[in-house]
Amino acid sequence: MLNSIWHYLLYFFGTAVFIYMGVVMLFYFIMFLISAVQLRRQYQLNDEEPYEDLLNVSYTTPLSILVPAYNEEKGIIGSVRSLLSIEYPEYEVIVINDGSSDATMQQLIKEFQLKKVNRVIRQQLQTKEINALYQSELYEYLYVVDKENGGKSDALNAGINISHYPYFCSIDGDSVLERDAFLKVMKPIIDSNGDVIASGGSVRIANGCQIENGAVVSVGLAREPIVVMQVIEYLRAFLMGRIGLSRHNLLLIVSGAFGVFSKRWVIEAGGYSKTVGEDMELVVRLHRLLKDRKEKKQIVYIADPVCWTEAPDEMKYLSRQRNRWHRGLFDSLWKHKKMMFNPKYGSIGMVSMPYFFFIELLGPLMELFGYLFIVISLIVGGIYLEFAYLLFMMMVIYGSLYSMAAVLLEEWSLRKFPKVQDIFVLFFFSLTESFWYRPLTVIWRCHGFIDVLRKKTGWGDMQRKGVSQ
Known part of the structure; x- marks a missing residue:
């Protein structure tokens, strides 16, 4: 009797994982086709689009660039330098020192000759207390906010309060932008006459690249295998995932490392919330607000504008990052669970939210069941062996061939690797x-589920080695 139950359970879980993997593979194949067509179309247009017109101040929307920084002494100077030399006619850079315990603030004061300025700050969003506001004597459009520690979302809200312009961009303190990145990421916003309220660009791995004075001189690969795998992972996420979702206004993530938002709509949505996934949660909340008000606005992704960021090169830091990302995904979906399968929210509620729940959130659990099924089948043997081999081949196609397809899309269109x-x-x-x-990322993300049950909310320590010098 027990033996029959055991075989039934094994068959049930194997079949469930098999069907799940089949559906996911079909979904990603459709996403690949959509992304390939859209990416190629964008790439062909990019060669012809007159970005030079956007350098005209009378034509271009001014922009506030927000740089939240917490213990970023190894990379903050290079990151700010890259922002001070971008090709964009009118902008300001606001660095928010979120109570750093290292020399981040001291380095900024010394490098850019900062002086305190007295100014009344309109508290449109509630934040921790601001200790002082500085302005550079070398660059009048560079401001630095020194505030009490409140987390990344609190720092961004403080930057929004201080900003002068109608659109803002959030940039990580360890990131370096290509010089024309803002021209490209702002173009859909300018061309749409306000219909596009947020736009995100691609994020790439800076490890292995040669960076001088805040600019990428040459693109290369790092030697560490886990960094190379992250390069592939980013290509897959951005070129195969976000292009396809953006094509039908289904995008729920604009990367916190590089995204432009309408300040008006973000303030109306309540600003950034205190969560480990503040970037995704804000985008979901914006979609919810737009649908509630029956506004036909868009949130888009543009593949070509690139932001280079430092990736973890040690297992312990990478595992913490993936754990945090998965907790952030759960938090965003849980806070807005009423949107799931709710016709009121259109394709966001009926397609996008279920996709992120069933494929992105539950995916690691189903893959873990798949790995366990394969191991148990090898031990039990019999009829389950062929089933296990077939499931393993499906997981190889899902995990490896689609990643190869993402590399192919990169080489076919953007060609960032010379x-x-x-x-x-x-x-x-x-x-x-x-x-x-x-398998490692599956374990790390599943551990994120455990930490959700433990109600863990912290970011965890991350190491910065300063690739953006």
Whole structure:
């Protein structure tokens, strides 16, 4: 009797994982086709679009660039330098020192000759107390806010309160932008005459690149395998995921490392909330606000504008990052669970929210069940062996071949990697993904579920080595 129950349960879980993986693979195949067509179309247009017109001040919308910084002494100077030299006609840079315990503030004061300024700050969003506001004597459009520690969302809200312009961009303190990135990411906002209220660009891994004076001089790959795998992972997430979702206004994530937002709509939505996934939660809340008010606005993703950021190069820091991302995903979906399968929210409620729940959130659990089924089948043997081999092949296709497809999209369109050997390295590591890297990310993300049950809310310590010098 017990033996029959055991075999029934094994068959049930194996079949469930098999069907789940089949549906996910079909979904990603459709996403790949949509992304390939859209990316190629954007790439062909980018060669012809007159971005030079956007350099005209009378034509371009001014922009506030917000840089939340907490213990970023190793990368903050290079990041700010890159922002001071971007191609954009009218903008301001606001660095928010969120109670750093290292020399972040001292370095900023010394490097940019900051002086205190007296100014009444309109508290449109509630934040921790601001100790002082500084302005650079070298660059009049550079401001630095020194405030009590309140977390990234609190720092961004403080920056929004201080900003002068109708649109703002959030940039991580360890990031470096390509010089024309803002021209490209702002173009859909300007062209839409207000219909696009948020726009996000691609984020790439800076490790292995040569960066001088806040600018990427040459693009390369790091030597560490886990960093190379993150390069592939970012290509897959941005080029295959977000392009397809953006095409139908289904995007629920604009990366906190590089995203432009309408200040008016963000303030009406209540600003950034205190959560480990503040970037996604804000976008979901904006969609919810727009649907409640029956506003036909868009949130889009543009592949070409690139922001280069430092990636963890040690397992313990990478595991903390993926754990935090998954907790942030759960938090965002849980806070807005009433949108799920709710026709009131249109395609966001009926397609996008279920996608992020069933594929992004539950995906690691289903993959973990798949790995356990394969191991148990190898032990039990019999009829389950062929089932296990088939499931393993599906997981290889899902984990490795789709990553290779993302590398192919990169080489076919954007071509950010000039060295042929780098493309070969990316293809090789894509093939190995299912055998070591993907199981690790599954474990890290599943641990995020455990931490959700434990009600863990912290970010965890992250190491910065300063690639943006």
